[in-house]
Amino acid sequence: MRTYKAAPKASMLIESMRDIGYSLETALADIIDNSITSGASEIDIMVPPADTEARLGILDNGEGMTEEELLNAMRPGSQNPLEGRGAADLGRFGLGLKTASFSQCRRLTVVTKQTGVISAAVWDLDYVAEEDDWLVQIPEDTMSIPWVDRLGDHGTLVLWENLDRAIGTNKIQENLTRRTDEACAHLELVFHRFLAPGQKEKKVTIKVNARPLKAFDPFHSKHTATMKGPPEAIKVGDHEVAFQAFTLPHHKKVSPKDWEYYAGREGYIKNQGFYVYRERRLIIYGTWFGLARQTDLTKLARVRIDMPNGLDAEWKIDVKKASAQPPPQVRDRLRRIVETIGATSKRVYTERGRRLTEKNRLPIWNRVQDKGEIIYRVNREHPVLTDFTTRLSADLRLDFKKIIELFGATLPMDALFSDLSSTPEKVAGQDVTDETLNHSIVTAVRALREKGVPDDDLYDILSLAAPFRTHLERTEAFLKKILEEDNANG
Ligand SMILES: Nc1ncnc2c1ncn2[C@@H]1O[C@H](COP(=O)(O)OP(=O)(O)OP(=O)(O)O)[C@@H](O)[C@H]1O
């Protein structure tokens, strides 16, 4: 048989390896994975201010490598992904160190020390391009490498230079500070179980420019008002996948500061869902894997899933460790968990809410069942409508009544029905502007107060009525402002 050696061209493939979709924070997380796997208890990320030489260092006090191990580690594909990994090994593909680094910089230096012996190796993308060959440079003078003096007796320093991607060519301080802050927030979440370990687990300290990162526990699990489901587990082959559902405390049970903090960067709605951990390292979060929608009612629900690294293939873990898909047998169990958590979460909102709203209903549309017919009718008793009507002269009031009647009589039922049965997720009402929402809140609040509803209950009642219940964050903010202004005016 004739064969042809289709070896990749170094200069081209190495450039393509840069673009598998890392961001600064996912790239840093991949480097930190390696440090944790090597047994480090201290990891230091150094990002000097923008007006100095642009470089970034990640230093650990792990086991370090021999020169042979280091040279193997520099090889793209240093280990076969089909091989099993040691317990708690956070790696899989033998690629992370290279792909994560190249995604951010053009020059990667790794300096490592084991039993006091130091070794270093460099991937320089410009040199690879020039030589068009997979050539790692081995520097003779290791002492002049930045931060090398900070290596202890054993450990590893990963140095990124020529940071064309991580920071960009114009090193604006503001940009750098912002990106570093974002990366810190991400790492505080991804590694929270190493930063604040459970009993018998090893603690890892991660510092960014000497500032220790603080674990961000997305389940707010220490708070007494957090509802915890029972720990559960299922077997997948020889491995175990564990689950636990959490419902975060309702905003009335926590300080405004904590409410804001536990929302996370993307807010409660987007951060609800499953949180999948592989060997305690967070891989993916804020998704229901298509088993439910991210609705306002379930926004306090977060479910922890723990999987071991032996199930990588079943979960379809990707190189960046940023995506995963549950295998079918896990999916079935997740579906049931989703159903129960939906019910619990809704209760947090509705227990009190139901009692309050039964007396204080605020529907815009009434569904009236009459002689076998179902009629949708605009509720003319709604505070926004009564408020408006009282300000009209008698003849305009009559005209207005006619207009309202006309709207009710001409609801496009057929079109709605057909759209709702084919693509329900695409059917949405017109959005409410800030102005309209605010006006509705002002009038609703006035009407509710006239009925003797105390200020403390206003939010709960509004949060169950349209249009407020689909715009809770804005409603809360406006209501707060209205109440504050009222208080200020006595
Ligand atoms: N900080 C470190 N300390 C000790 N050894 C390291 C360190 N970083 C990398 N290594 C070694 O280099 C190897 C290659 O790392 P790399 O991140 O490229 O692949 P991986 O961790 O094996 O798999 P993945 O691609 O899933 O991250 C590791 O398997 C490890 O043996």
Ligand SMILES: [Mg+2]
């Ligand atoms: Mg790795």
